[in-house]
Amino acid sequence: MTSTDSTPTAGNDDTSGAAAQRPAKAPAKDPWDLPDVSGLVVGVLGGTGPQGKGLAYRLARAGQKVIIGSRAAERAQEAARELGHGVEGADNGETARRSDIVIVAVPWEGHGPTLESLRADLAGKLVVDCVNPLGFDKKGAYALKPEEGSAAEQAAALLPDSRVTAAFHHLSAVLLQDPEIERIDTDVMVLGEARADVETVQALANRIPGMRGIFAGRLRGAHQVESLVANLISVNRRYKAHAGLRLTDV
Numbered sequence: 001m002t003s004t005d006s007t008p009t010a011g012n013d014d015t016s017g018a019a020a021q022r023p024a025k026a027p028a029k030d031p032w033d034l035p036d037v038s039g040l041v042v043g044v045l046g047g048t049g050p051q052g053k054g055l056a057y058r059l060a061r062a063g064q065k066v067i068i069g070s071r072a073a074e075r076a077q078e079a080a081r082e083l084g085h086g087v088e089g090a091d092n093g094e095t096a097r098r099s100d101i102v103i104v105a106v107p108w109e110g111h112g113p114t115l116e117s118l119r120a121d122l123a124g125k126l127v128v129d130c131v132n133p134l135g136f137d138k139k140g141a142y143a144l145k146p147e148e149g150s151a152a153e154q155a156a157a158l159l160p161d162s163r164v165t166a167a168f169h170h171l172s173a174v175l176l177q178d179p180e181i182e183r184i185d186t187d188v189m190v191l192g193e194a195r196a197d198v199e200t201v202q203a204l205a206n207r208i209p210g211m212r213g214i215f216a217g218r219l220r221g222a223h224q225v226e227s228l229v230a231n232l233i234s235v236n237r238r239y240k241a242h243a244g245l246r247l248t249d250v
């Protein structure tokens with residue numbers, strides 16, 4: 001027995017009968033028992049970029065109703081026409097208002113100002129942040145450290161009336177957008193504070209063939225998840241690949 005799997009035994013010898021009177025503990029919930037999200041509308045802020053378009057395409061192809069957002073409605077409508085599968089385009093505000101789940105896929109530079117300006121539109125929504133704050137120099141990509149700790153924590157601070165989660169950081173937009181590719185074999189680390197919200201986002205990831213949404217902790221753990229993309233970029237450059245993540249033994 002190790003120190004991490006030890007079970008306390010002292011005090012378990014309960015002869016008072018109190019144990020018998022305690023209500024039975026509910027059985028642990030199956031972590032793979034996730035909600036049905038097929039009827040939810042998904043909006044994508046910054047949905048005209050490679051990541052937003054790629055996610056929109058994959059989710060819509062899986063049968064999800066998707067609206068892509070842009071700072072200019074016409075740009076979003078044009079991108080939506082290209083994507084097909086019933087994808088609609090609108091400005092970012094309308095996209096937020098009409099959606100149940102809103103994925104944030106704008107560049108880090110525009111993250112704070114975009115969310116601040118959409119605070120009212122995003123009230124009550126489940127927000128999924130996939131933004132990776134990165135810098136680039138001669139040595140390659142490196143992680144930036146946002147003042148709030150991470151992009152996701154910045155979102156949570158700016159959107160007190162929304163439910164903020166973080167996911168979809170490690171996907172290749174190239175693979176997402178390639179219509180010849182049927183499956184994206186990768187895991188999606190999902191972080192958040194409320195279990196129900198995390199499970200909704202896990203279920204959303206599971207809609208895409210080959211993907212698994214895996215709970216990966218609270219938002220305070222988002223910085224290292226966002227930062228890992230710098231390592232993946234190094235992998236991709238060396239091996240000419242579009243590397244993703246697989247969590248083993250889960």
Ligand SMILES: NC(=O)c1ccc[n+]([C@@H]2O[C@H](COP(=O)([O-])OP(=O)(O)OC[C@H]3O[C@@H](n4cnc5c(N)ncnc54)[C@H](OP(=O)(O)O)[C@@H]3O)[C@@H](O)[C@H]2O)c1
Binds near residue numbers: 048076105106111170
């Ligand atoms: N690319 C990937 O493989 C990948 C993978 C995982 C995560 N991500 C993350 O996903 C986010 C989007 O990546 P991307 O490569 O798709 O980015 P991008 O092409 O640079 O930007 C996405 C869209 O955001 C809008 N935008 C640009 N500058 C903006 C600003 N200052 N304020 C508000 N909106 C702005 C633009 O749409 P409009 O001009 O139409 O408004 C643009 O098409 C990034 O934060 C990235 O870290 C990317």
